[in-house]
Amino acid sequence: MDKVLMKGNEAIAEAAIIAGCRHYFGYPITPQTEIAAYMAKRMPKIGGTFLQAESEIAAINMVYGVASAGLRVMTSSSSPGISLKGEGLSYLAGADLPSFVVNVQRGGPGLGGIQPSQSDYFQSTRGGGHGDYHMIVLAPYSVQEMAELTVKGFELADKYRMTAMILADGTMGQMMEPVSLDLQVAEPPQKPWATTGTNLSRKHNIINSLSLVPEELEKLNVARYERYKIIERDEVRYEEYRMEDADVAIAAFGIAARVSKNAVDEARKMGIKVGLIRPITLWPFPKAPFAKAAEHVKQFISVELSMGQMIEDVKLASECKVPVTLCNRVGGMIPTPKQVLEAIVAADKGGKL
Amino acid sequence: MIVFDKPHALIDVPLHYCPGCTHGIVHRLVAEVMDELGIEGKTIGIAPVGCSVMAYDYFNCDMIEAAHGRAPAVATGVKRADPTKVVFTYQGDGDLASIGMAETVHAAARNENITVIFINNAIYGMTGGQMAPTSLIGQVTQTSPYGRDPKLCGYPIKVCEMLRELDGPEYLERVTVNSVAHVRAAKKAIKKAFQNQLDGKGFSLVEVLSSCPTNWGMTPQNALKWIDEKMIPVYPLGVYKDRSATQEGGNK
Amino acid sequence: MAKLTFKSDNCKGCGLCVSVCPKGVLRLANDKINKRGHHPVEAAYPDQCVGCASCAMMCPDCIIKVER
Numbered sequence: 001m002d003k004v005l006m007k008g009n010e011a012i013a014e015a016a017i018i019a020g021c022r023h024y025f026g027y028p029i030t031p032q033t034e035i036a037a038y039m040a041k042r043m044p045k046i047g048g049t050f051l052q053a054e055s056e057i058a059a060i061n062m063v064y065g066v067a068s069a070g071l072r073v074m075t076s077s078s079s080p081g082i083s084l085k086g087e088g089l090s091y092l093a094g095a096d097l098p099s100f101v102v103n104v105q106r107g108g109p110g111l112g113g114i115q116p117s118q119s120d121y122f123q124s125t126r127g128g129g130h131g132d133y134h135m136i137v138l139a140p141y142s143v144q145e146m147a148e149l150t151v152k153g154f155e156l157a158d159k160y161r162m163t164a165m166i167l168a169d170g171t172m173g174q175m176m177e178p179v180s181l182d183l184q185v186a187e188p189p190q191k192p193w194a195t196t197g198t199n200l201s202r203k204h205n206i207i208n209s210l211s212l213v214p215e216e217l218e219k220l221n222v223a224r225y226e227r228y229k230i231i232e233r234d235e236v237r238y239e240e241y242r243m244e245d246a247d248v249a250i251a252a253f254g255i256a257a258r259v260s261k262n263a264v265d266e267a268r269k270m271g272i273k274v275g276l277i278r279p280i281t282l283w284p285f286p287k288a289p290f291a292k293a294a295e296h297v298k299q300f301i302s303v304e305l306s307m308g309q310m311i312e313d314v315k316l317a318s319e320c321k322v323p324v325t326l327c328n329r330v331g332g333m334i335p336t337p338k339q340v341l342e343a344i345v346a347a348d349k350g351g352k353l
Numbered sequence: 354m355i356v357f358d359k360p361h362a363l364i365d366v367p368l369h370y371c372p373g374c375t376h377g378i379v380h381r382l383v384a385e386v387m388d389e390l391g392i393e394g395k396t397i398g399i400a401p402v403g404c405s406v407m408a409y410d411y412f413n414c415d416m417i418e419a420a421h422g423r424a425p426a427v428a429t430g431v432k433r434a435d436p437t438k439v440v441f442t443y444q445g446d447g448d449l450a451s452i453g454m455a456e457t458v459h460a461a462a463r464n465e466n467i468t469v470i471f472i473n474n475a476i477y478g479m480t481g482g483q484m485a486p487t488s489l490i491g492q493v494t495q496t497s498p499y500g501r502d503p504k505l506c507g508y509p510i511k512v513c514e515m516l517r518e519l520d521g522p523e524y525l526e527r528v529t530v531n532s533v534a535h536v537r538a539a540k541k542a543i544k545k546a547f548q549n550q551l552d553g554k555g556f557s558l559v560e561v562l563s564s565c566p567t568n569w570g571m572t573p574q575n576a577l578k579w580i581d582e583k584m585i586p587v588y589p590l591g592v593y594k595d596r597s598a599t600q601e602g603g604n605k
Numbered sequence: 606m607a608k609l610t611f612k613s614d615n616c617k618g619c620g621l622c623v624s625v626c627p628k629g630v631l632r633l634a635n636d637k638i639n640k641r642g643h644h645p646v647e648a649a650y651p652d653q654c655v656g657c658a659s660c661a662m663m664c665p666d667c668i669i670k671v672e673r
C-alpha cells in the first residue's frame with residue numbers, strides 16, 4: 001500500500017478504525033483534538049459511534065460501558081484530561097476491562113501549557129488512579145509507530161483484559177510524516193465475560209470492581225499481578241541504536257529519542273562511542289537492555305521532557321551500577337541535539353555536565 | 354392459581370437492605386416489568402454506588418457496577434455498543450443528583466435511549482445517613498445535625514422539575530411505593546419507562562420516593578407516613594414530562 | 606379460599622405486610638425467631654385471607670407467595 005502523509009493524531013485515529021474500533025468518546029483538549037475531529041468525520045460513515053461527552057469523566061465511563069459489552073473502544077485526551085480519567089482507569093483495571101486510551105501529553109502541572117511534554121510518565125507507568133494496577137504504556141516516536149502501536153495497543157488490551165495507553169506528546173501528535181496503513185490486525189478474542197444479555201441461556205455476567213471480602217480482594221490483586229508478570233516477560237519492546245560498543249548510553253523515548261538519535265550520530269562522527277536505548281513499552285519497562293548495558297557503559301544519560309521521571313526506572317534497571325544523569329527541558333521546551341551532544345561529550349570525559 | 358410470586362428476573366437470594374427499606378419493592382417492580390415485557394435476556398442493568406451498589410447480585414439479567422454517579426455514562430456506552438439491547442440504571446439520590454448530576458443531565462439532554470430508576474430517599478444510606486442533595490429543609494442527618502439549613506447548604510434538588518426544562522428527555526415521572534395503590538402506580542410508570550426504550554422513544558426516568566427507616570430513625574410504618582406527610586409536599590407525585598403523549602394531544 | 610406461603614427465613618420482620626392487610630390476617634410471630642434473627646410474619650387467621658396480595662406487593666423482600 002502507498003504511504004500517505006498524515007498527522008500523528010490522525011494516524012492514531014485511522015489505525016484505531018483499522019483495528020476494529022467503532023466507538024470513540026472524548027472531550028476537546030489541546031493538543032489531541034485532531035483525533036476527535038477525525039473520528040467525528042469518519043465514524044458516522046462506517047456505522048460507528050463518535051460522541052463528544054460532557055466531560056473526560058463521562059467519556060472514560062462510556063468507554064467502560066462499551067468495553068463491558070465486549071467491543072473495541074477508545075478515548076483520547078491530553079494531560080489534564082487524563083487526570084480526570086484517572087478514576088475510570090482504576091475502575092477499568094478493577095473490572096479487568098480492555099480499553100485503549102491515548103495521552104498526547106502537554107506541560108503541567110495544573111493547566112500547564114499546550115506544548116509537548118513527557119511529564120505524565122509517572123502517572124501512566126504507575127497506574128494513574130488509585131489502587132494496585134498497571135496499564136500497558138506504549139511510546140511511539142514516529143507517525144508510523146503511532147499507527148502500529150495503536151493496533152498493537154488494541155490487541156494487547158484484549159489479550160490481557162486491561163488498558164493499553166499510547167503515551168505520546170504534542171510533537172508526535174502534530175507532526176506530519178508519510179505513513180503506511182497496511183497494518184495487520186489479529187482477530188479479537190472471544191469475550192464470554194461480556195455483558196451482552198443472557199439470552200436466558202446462561203447465568204448472568206457481572207462487570208464489577210467491588211469486592212468486600214478482604215481475602216477475595218487480595219486474591220484478585222495477586223492474580224492480576226501474576227498476569228502482569230507474563231506481560232513483563234512477553235511484551236517488552238525497545239530499540240537499541242549503536243549500543244554494541246557503547247561507552248555512554250542514552251535513555252530516551254518519543255520525541256526525546258528522535259532528538260537523541262541525531263546527537264548520537266554527531267557524537268559518533270566525533271569518535272565518541274555512544275548509543276541509545278529507546279523504550280517502546282514504558283510499562284513493562286525494558287529492564288534487560290539497561291542491565292546489560294550497565295556492564296559496559298560508564299554512564300547513562302536520561303533525556304526527558306520532564307524534571308526526571310524515567311530516570312528512576314533507568315537507575316532501577318541498571319541497579320545504579322554506573323552514574324545516571326539527566327538531560328532535560330520542561331514546560332513545553334524540547335532538548336536540542338546540541339544540548340544532548342554536550343551531555344554526551346561531558347559523559348565521555350567522565351564528568352557531569 | 355398463583356396470584357403473586359417472585360418474578361423470574363429477581364434472583365432468589367436474601368436482599369441486604371435494612372428491614373422495611375423500600376429498595377426491595379422497587380427491585381421487584383423492575384424485575385416484574387422485565388418478566389412482563391419478556392426482556393430479561395436482552396437487558397443490561399447498571400448498579401450505582403450507594404445502598405444499591407450490590408444490585409448486580411439481585412437481578413438475573415447481565416449487570417455492570419459503575420463508579421459513583423457514572424451509571425448514565427456507562428449506560429450510554431452499553432446502549433451505543435448495541436442499541437437492540439435494553440439498558441437501565443438504578444441509582445440513588447447521592448449517585449444521581451449529587452456526584453453524578455452532570456452525567457444525568459447530559460444523558461437526558463441527549464435523550465439517550467435508556468431507562469433510569471431513581472431512588473430518592475432524601476439521605477445517603479450506605480455511608481450511614483448523611484445529607485443528600487434531596488434532603489428536606491430542616492432534615493436532621495449525620496452531616497446536618499442541626500437540620501438542613503438552606504443558608505449553609507442550599508435547597509433540595511427537584512430532579513424531575515429540573516430535567517423537565519430540557520428539550521431532550523422523553524418521559525419523567527415521580528412515584529412512590531408507600532402504599533399498595535402507590536406501588537401499583539409505580540409499576541405502571543416503570544413499565545412505561547422500559548416500553549419507551551423498546552419503542553425507541555428515549556430517555557425515561559422514574560423517580561421513586563423511597564423510605565430509609567434506619568437512617569431516618571423511624572419504624573418502617575412511620576417512614577411510609579413520613580413520605581406522605583413530609584416528602585410528597587416537597588416532591589409532588591405525577592408525570593413531569595411525556596413528550597409522546599403531549600405530541601399526540603395527551604393529558605400533560 | 607386463598608393460600609399464603611412465606612419464605613420465613615428471608616423475612617426481616619418489618620411488618621409492612623401486616624399493616625396493609627385489609628383483613629388483619631397477618632402478624633409477626635413473637636414466639637419465633639428466624640435464622641436472620643427476626644420475628645417472621647405468619648398468617649394468624651388464614652381463613653380470612655381473600656388473596657388480594659396487598660401483603661406481597663408491600664413486602665420489600667419478596668417472601669410471600671399468594672395462591673387462590
